[in-house]
Amino acid sequence: MPAPLTEERNRLDRAALLDAAERLFYERGVQAVGMDEVRAVSALPLKRIYRFFPGKEDLVVAVLRRRDQRWRESLAAFVELVPDPRERVLAVFDWLADWFAEPGFRGCAWINAHGELGSSSEAVLAEVRSHKRAFREQLAEWVGATGAPVAEQVFLLVEGAIVTAGISGDPEPARHARAAAAALLGMP
Amino acid sequence: MPAPLTEERNRLDRAALLDAAERLFYERGVQAVGMDEVRAVSALPLKRIYRFFPGKEDLVVAVLRRRDQRWRESLAAFVELVPDPRERVLAVFDWLADWFAEPGFRGCAWINAHGELGSSSEAVLAEVRSHKRAFREQLAEWVGATGAPVAEQVFLLVEGAIVTAGISGDPEPARHARAAAAALLGMP
DNA sequence: ACGCGTTGAGAACGTGCGTTCTCCAATGAT
DNA sequence: ATCATTGGAGAACGCACGTTCTCAACGCGT
Numbered sequence A, B: 001m002p003a004p005l006t007e008e009r010n011r012l013d014r015a016a017l018l019d020a021a022e023r024l025f026y027e028r029g030v031q032a033v034g035m036d037e038v039r040a041v042s043a044l045p046l047k048r049i050y051r052f053f054p055g056k057e058d059l060v061v062a063v064l065r066r067r068d069q070r071w072r073e074s075l076a077a078f079v080e081l082v083p084d085p086r087e088r089v090l091a092v093f094d095w096l097a098d099w100f101a102e103p104g105f106r107g108c109a110w111i112n113a114h115g116e117l118g119s120s121s122e123a124v125l126a127e128v129r130s131h132k133r134a135f136r137e138q139l140a141e142w143v144g145a146t147g148a149p150v151a152e153q154v155f156l157l158v159e160g161a162i163v164t165a166g167i168s169g170d171p172e173p174a175r176h177a178r179a180a181a182a183a184l185l186g187m188p
Numbered sequence C: 001a002c003g004c005g006t007t008g009a010g011a012a013c014g015t016g017c018g019t020t021c022t023c024c025a026a027t028g029a030t
Numbered sequence D: 001a002t003c004a005t006t007g008g009a010g011a012a013c014g015c016a017c018g019t020t021c022t023c024a025a026c027g028c029g030t
Helices: A002-028 A035-042 A046-052 A056-079 A085-101 A109-117 A122-144 A151-168 A173-184 B003-028 B035-042 B046-052 B056-079 B085-101 B109-117 B122-144 B151-168 B173-184
Strands: none
Touching (some): A002 A035, A002 A056, A002 A109, A035 A046, A056 A085, A056 A109, A056 A122, A085 A151, A085 A173, A109 A122, A109 A151, A109 B109, A109 B151, A122 A151, A122 B151, A151 A173, A151 B109, A151 B122, A151 B151, A151 B173, A173 B151, A173 B173, B003 B035, B003 B046, B003 B056, B056 B085, B056 B109, B056 B122, B085 B122, B085 B173, B109 B122, B109 B151, B151 B173
8 A cells, every 4th residue: 555655655756746846936036946946955856856847837826826815814813812803903913024034035925926927827827816806805804894985095005014024124114004003093 | 420310210229229118028928038039029139139239128117217207207197187186096996097007008017017026136126116116206205195194095096007907907096096086085 | 697678977959047248220520 | 422320120149948768767567
């Protein structure tokens, strides 16, 4: 019964591949990273990489999709510890502040991918829009629970904060966006 | 005295080159456009292009710099027609709404360039930061004139609206951001 | 122990990039 | 008219990419 062993190894290697690709793509951009570098960092034969994903575009999409899961789950796990609806919305910005302060933070992976590939890869564009839609709905539920009809506005603050922190390299936008969200929620 | 004629032709050709490059880079991304395509669209010999700009990176920076001038001047000309300070700030979002609705709108050229080249080109990164700083200061003056200390928050709303409109292809974020700005300015 | 199908490691391939070089026509001074 | 110099048009170069191919080593059923 080597079959289960093979499957287990597949799972691990696939994860290692996505780890390597995600790190490289996020740090340096998709087009600036060659498949050979992905191979070197993942320590997987090129042949096996192309068995997992038939082309680079598929790898990019898979990276974004897995990151979407992790990113939104991590955010949800953090903010849902906060019981009060309005404080819960503000906790989103506390989570952002922690994220912005992480070493190697370089803005939103989906926005970056959109700028780089949004016009040339239909699949990447769809994945970016899917992530943004999912996050927007997630956020809209939390904001909706406060009773204030400002979900879209809070979403724009989050997006602005991520982009600005990514470009400036400064986590400060999280605090300003938090203050703005508090005002919109009627918390003086 | 062919010198003045030559200079005039240089000015025109340089403008045609920047026009071609700006259109191509914005529509399809910088890395997706080859210098040969810039040559074809600008109808200039490659040799002359490389006389104007020693490398593609210099061309990219020049495109961003000229666009920054045009973009901020156009915005200022629009909003400074409005005398009332608070209405003037809201006019920024009306200008954004018009921009978002233009055919071929594909988000913020500087944010896109940052996602694509921010980690590999120091010169592009500096140009992007310079544009964002200049715009932020411009906006801070207009917001400052209202007396409300919310310049940074309004800036984040603008950035969020641009990014979101660029990804979704929908100009609606301008209206939501406008409503949020009005609330922050204390306009019920 | 022994074939035999599968895998790993990396060379090879075709393509397209940014950049430079070649060559010839046009121009302007003598 | 001639000749030196410039500038245009595009071929050529070197390189790096995504992808595919080669071939030796290995594992497993018999």
